[in-house]
Amino acid sequence: MKGLKAIVVAAAMTVARADGVIGDPLAIIIKLPSMHIPVPSHEAVTSSVRKPAVAPSTSAYVTPTPSTSAYVTPPPAPSTSVPAPSPAPSSSSSSSVYSEEPQATQAPQGDIPDGQGNTFTVAPGAVKFPWNYNNADHVVPITPMSQNGGWAMSPNQMCKPNSWCPYACAPGYYSAQWDPSAVLYNGAGSMNGGLYADGNGVLSKPNKDAAFCVRGMGNARIRNTLGESVSACQTVYPGNEAMIIPSVAGAGGSVDLNVVPSTYWLGTSSQFYVNLRGSSAEQCVWGDADKPVGNWAPYIFGGGQAKDGNTYISVQFNPLYTSAGFNVADAYNVEIVCDRGACNFPQGGQCKCEGGKCSVDNGCTVTLGSGASASFVLY
Numbered sequence: 001m002k003g004l005k006a007i008v009v010a011a012a013m014t015v016a017r018a019d020g021v022i023g024d025p026l027a028i029i030i031k032l033p034s035m036h037i038p039v040p041s042h043e044a045v046t047s048s049v050r051k052p053a054v055a056p057s058t059s060a061y062v063t064p065t066p067s068t069s070a071y072v073t074p075p076p077a078p079s080t081s082v083p084a085p086s087p088a089p090s091s092s093s094s095s096s097v098y099s100e101e102p103q104a105t106q107a108p109q110g111d112i113p114d115g116q117g118n119t120f121t122v123a124p125g126a127v128k129f130p131w132n133y134n135n136a137d138h139v140v141p142i143t144p145m146s147q148n149g150g151w152a153m154s155p156n157q158m159c160k161p162n163s164w165c166p167y168a169c170a171p172g173y174y175s176a177q178w179d180p181s182a183v184l185y186n187g188a189g190s191m192n193g194g195l196y197a198d199g200n201g202v203l204s205k206p207n208k209d210a211a212f213c214v215r216g217m218g219n220a221r222i223r224n225t226l227g228e229s230v231s232a233c234q235t236v237y238p239g240n241e242a243m244i245i246p247s248v249a250g251a252g253g254s255v256d257l258n259v260v261p262s263t264y265w266l267g268t269s270s271q272f273y274v275n276l277r278g279s280s281a282e283q284c285v286w287g288d289a290d291k292p293v294g295n296w297a298p299y300i301f302g303g304g305q306a307k308d309g310n311t312y313i314s315v316q317f318n319p320l321y322t323s324a325g326f327n328v329a330d331a332y333n334v335e336i337v338c339d340r341g342a343c344n345f346p347q348g349g350q351c352k353c354e355g356g357k358c359s360v361d362n363g364c365t366v367t368l369g370s371g372a373s374a375s376f377v378l379y
Helices: 319-323
Strands: 008-010 014-016 022-025 028-030 163-165 173-175 195-197 213-215 220-224 230-235 243-249 254-256 270-274 299-305 311-317 334-340 352-354 364-368 373-378
Touching: 220 230, 220 243, 243 254, 243 270, 311 319, 311 334, 311 352, 311 373, 334 364, 364 373
Parallel strands: 220 373
Antiparallel strands: 008 028, 014 022, 163 195, 173 213, 220 254, 230 243, 230 270, 270 299, 299 311, 311 364, 334 352, 334 373
């Protein structure tokens, strides 16, 4: 395919947190026309500089406890007989090549619910999370029994009056609600995702003509051939950029990844920290050098549609994982495999990280043309 405009650059930039702890690295930078993907950072990041970026086994876990926040796509893997989308995915409307789910879910949806009978935590002074599990809006509660009470915020954060409160969507869906006046990747407005709570704690929907959660490009998924589940943890952006939105591929199963269209907020794209085998949604948290989960997970996946209409997806080893002394050769392997359509691979015709080495130094990127789809195969 002509016109591959992705330039993969490795960097190991760290972000200082207010508590003095070093935050996430700048993973893979993919320079694309009018396309930006955020550098993950803690909610208390004090750095004033943001660079657009795309981040596109030996198990370290005990047996995972049942998830209270996961939206899991179990095996068996989706049938290959699902028809290709028609028309092909575009920046305004896209249908998953892995799902026959009606696209009516993209239509504007109703008012903000009143909690739907949930019994989630509501800390003193906090605004109640308006959804329950298994709702029709495809909203997924995040650690609902912690102080965040279900909002896509760190467990010790609360949705308060006079603030923006982000929420998470099911795998393959993105939040279509954010502050329309927020025009900076970093600084004012970069955390203003989700719903707005006024001084009385009354929630409002900023983009009234959009659904709460909208189907993404639908052209990338994780296909897990391992004997244990693996969780991919998406960062919240706009929001505090914590990697807390789970997509879990069960053993021998698959899960859609949320690859956003070019019309997503400021053209930013999606970034996922992909945990070790044996992980669940419970490992979509901030880790540390002694606990290789979340931002210390072994892999970083990324993806998003650029203004040129192509989708760019990528894989790399997480520099924080290696800098902490963990051996990437002991983790599982990952290969991006084209499932259908025109997929443009790097020189050499493949994109994979195997045995501790990637086919392209510091990670690789695959371009998906209109109607194409690909899988991150874990093996």
